[in-house]
Amino acid sequence: MEEKKLDINSIIGFVLIAAIMVYMFWQNQPTPEELEAQEKAKQEQVEAQKKTEEAQNSKLTIAADYPVGSNVDSLQQIALNNKLGAFAYSAINGSEGETVVESDLLALKFNNKGGALSEVRLKAFVDFRDDPIYLIKDNNAAFNINFGTTDNRILNTRDLPFIPSVTKNGNTTVVSMKLKVSDNQYLEYRYDIKDGDYMMDFTIRSQGLSNVINGSQAIDLNWEHTGYRHAKSISYENRYTELLYEHEDGKDSYLGQRDDEEAVNDVTWIAYKQHFFSSILLTDSAFKTVNVASKNLVEDDVVDTVYTKKFVSKIPLELKGGELNYNMNWYYGPSEFKTLNAYNRNLDEIVPLGWGIFGWINRYVFMPLFGFLGGLMPYGIAIVVMTILVKICLSFVQYKQFLSQAKMKILKPELDAIREKHKDNKMKAQQETMALQTKAGASPLSGCLPALIQLPVFYALFQFFPSAFDLRQESFLWAEDLSSYDTVANLPFNIPFYGDHVSLFPLLASIAIFFYMRLTTGQNVQAAPQQEGMPDMGKMMKYMMYFSPIMMLFFFNNYASGLSLYYFISNLISIGIILVIKNYILDEDKIHAQIQENKKKPKKQNKFQARMQEMMEQAEKQKQAQQKRKR
Template identity: 70%
Template sequence: MEEKKFDLNSTIGFVLIFGIILYMFWQNQPTPEQLAEQEKAKQEQVEAEKKADTSKNQEETFVSSSEDFSNASVSDSTQLVSLQNKLGAFAYASTLPSATDTETLIETDVLSLKFSNKGGYLSEVKLKNYVNYDSIPIYIIKDGNALFNINFATTDNRILNTQDLYFQPTITKNGDLTIVSMKLKVSESKFLEYRYELKPDDYMFDFTIRSQGLNDIINGSQEVTLDWRLKTYRNAKSISYENRYTEVVFEYEDGKDDYLGQQAVTDDQANDVTYVAYKQHFFTSILLADSPFKTASLESRNLVEDEEIDTVFTKTFATKLPLELQGGELNKSMDWYYGPSDYKILNGYNRNLDEIVPLGWGIFGWINRYVFIPLFGFLSSFLPYGLAIVFMTILVRILMSPVTYKSYVSQAKMKVLKPEITEISEKYKDNPMKRQQETMALYSKAGASPMAGCLPALMQLPVFYALFQFFPSAFDLRQKSFLWAEDLSSYDTIAKLPFHIPFYGDHVSLFPILASIAIFIYMKMTTGQQMASQPTQEGMPDMGKMMKYMIYFSPIMMLFFFNNYASGLSLYYFVSNMITIGIMLVIKNYIIDEDKIHARIQENKKKPKKQNRFQKKMQEMMEQAEQQKKAQQKRK
């Protein structure tokens, strides 16, 4: 009953309201004279809208610039005087229709860009083909995290900043090129221009700063400074890992390159700078100059003090560059790059940009550039990325197996000689020099050397370090899955912890655990062999104890260190150590026979051993030292 009553009351209410509205319309209907006035006003409004549309189209295509000013003249004379007092000749720019905080959107195949009228610079840069760890599009610039400003003095003693002034945008086409011109006007024929030339499928585009007719307005006696700043967004799962590879890289003095490093606050000065790159691990912003900047002042500040709290930004970068006037005018040709830190893409520009990707210095970088990058590129062209890592690891270990064999043979020789070395140590325990002479003589006769086992390890070091640099820099691994790892360029997760462990994180990664187990087994095998072959010498550290500690310390260190590292790197170390273990078992059980090695050593000891010049010199020095020691003992 209550529901029906409510429905009835509602119906009655709607009828009453509708009736009242009809009555009001009837009561207030216009007279014939009022209708004539309304029709006239309507015609005038249509004509005004047509003019406004024409003006808007002219503003967008910039067919007639002179009309822009006339349509937006400042009616308030007080406001105009105030602008002129504040901005001088540049007050004109604030009277134009473009003097608003609007943005112009331009899209290419790979970039989505917004150009701000205020400041004339890029206020938003989106990489259209990439998303971050949380499936959000990659924005290099967004929500005011970047600044691009020119600071200059005027001849009427004003200090102005382009970031505070309004530019007028023009968009034109020239074939495949999209040209965006942002002009800061003093008059229709005098202006400061930012000119961007965009290609349809390219992360790099031309950028020119030039002025026209400002030679009597810009004060040439004071420095014109370009200020470029960027607060870098976090894009990866592990902000601390990403931050480790987020840095300023720059080229200077005809091809030299350097970086600011990872300190909390770091700065540097450089001369003849040709480019400055703000590298965000897998994404990079680069300002390149056709002719070098005379100097550059660079700064980097770390924003991640606590990775549980500081979760949005990684670092803030700042660069100040002087702009030279030529005949009182600015004319600087440059390029912008906003895109991936992909070695293949950067290297393709042939402007030394491959140095931005940290592949290692010297031989390490050479190995990555000419061996691992081409090899991995070939394998990943027909294999899933995870399998490409496995196959590359197998190839590397097979190629390094002769080194592993020599290392193991050397350890076997030392193991066979250990009883004799122990006997020498006991015999000459009171005469260290004689003990050393006899030990070296035994090594020489037997054709063995304690250093022979170290040399193969040293030979593997360049490969080890090169791969350590390769995997964190391999852009192709980004967001590629394998087994339980969702992203081979980031850590894998098999369990999420309800708390944060210092230096470890708030998650458990399986690949580092497997790699740690594999390296423990490998070290148990190799270190056990070395401990069995290395005698403890008086006065020397007990290497056996040190190696025993290392067997446990190294896997634990790897477990903690790699928990936040790229899972592709942990996968490589796991597979590499397992293959090495397999190779060593084959060598031990099927190739090396310790009895044969012992027999060969005994034969070598019978043969006269020819000494080289260095060995002769060392023996003479040791004999002289022995004679001097005996003489001193006689005098006593």
């Protein structure tokens, strides 16, 4: 038999056929746009099939509980009745989505599911990144009423469909969110939003629900809020973020910075304060008992950089005549003293001006003064001018303090001689020391009292600057925002308690404090007598001279640059005042001569000095009597 072989012509034919087929396949392949359209069509077909199957399964499940022959299409109504009971009316007649309204100050969104605010934007402000300020966004807040029904259901308004309506009445926009049983039976949230006002009226009321809401079960209003970061330093912002409340007919209080919770009686407002912005719920009728809680969300300010704190309030509501009826208010706006104070509802207590005398100084001196200066000049210059005015007013105090130190310095040799003479009898040494100081008109207390007078002013200003809303995002020199820290250099690493940046104003303030303490410490060391058995005051003062500026540098590196600017200018002025007093006002020779004249004159003791003298003499007699018994 003849063997068959492939000749060259056959091979060429096969190659040509293969090439033609490859070319045809390549020519007929779909374009990328066609492939995308095909894939999208497939996905839509799958999703449609899935929804159809779910709907069929839902109907079959419902139909299984009902006699054969029932209208399956109408069983959706039955399903809603089973789930929502009387409130199925809202699900059938309402719609999902959001209701959007605006005033000149607020941009608001209401979720039709739940009827509460789902977004609050303050139109006049931006954060440190120039992004809009949102107090509510992306489910960081929740508002819910939990209640029982007469047909043994437990419902939460956050899960229920409300029917919205919006009406305009002059400069007021009214948003009504109704959870309906029928057209005349409903639970309503009503919001009255006014132009030019950060506070809106808020009403919770029910109509015709006395036979629907079970009054024998607890009705709880739950309000939760997680605060967004708005400032450059989240640790600094978080320090002034807190939950505050008014209770028991005008008392105000707050939860601490750490995780905390309390049960409070007769509450008239609750504020979730985020340093410069606040969310506040107010009520005309006091809530009898409220459970409030605060949780700190910033454990590491390098890692935890989105939220500051989470606040929770649980408020039991009461039926009146079988219905709910509460007239309340929402405030979403700046934590600004003059804005909050204008409502005359004690909301100014949200701004931490300090307690007692410190708050009075801020309220009646520094706030009006700073407001006046800020209206005439940039706020950075206003800080400098206010600091100068404060230091001029307190210059007489520094003069008295320096004069007392000068007198004690002049008397030091005589005081040391008295201690040496009576080194074995400390009581006698103290008696003669007091007598000499009284005759000379010099006393350590006369130097301490002026320093004590300055303390209320010092602490009041320490409270004032972090609370001054006007400083927010105001620039001065290299500082972009006087309410936050200034940055002149960024570090490639983080220093514990210091940060990852260098702020210049705290550095300048620390240098000024060092030179101020160097001037005053030298005077104090020379004036302070050294007592046997007591710590070396000179060494302690020298340690403080170095320790205080370092502490200032670390402590204020993340604080508001406006506060550091104040301390820098304040210490510069103090240095100048001391140099003027020392070189041009006080003459130690004249002071010494005056002391010698005072020593010649009979000096009458005041009641305090006489009492101290009497106590020391009695103690000396008791000591001598004890020594005699031992012998």
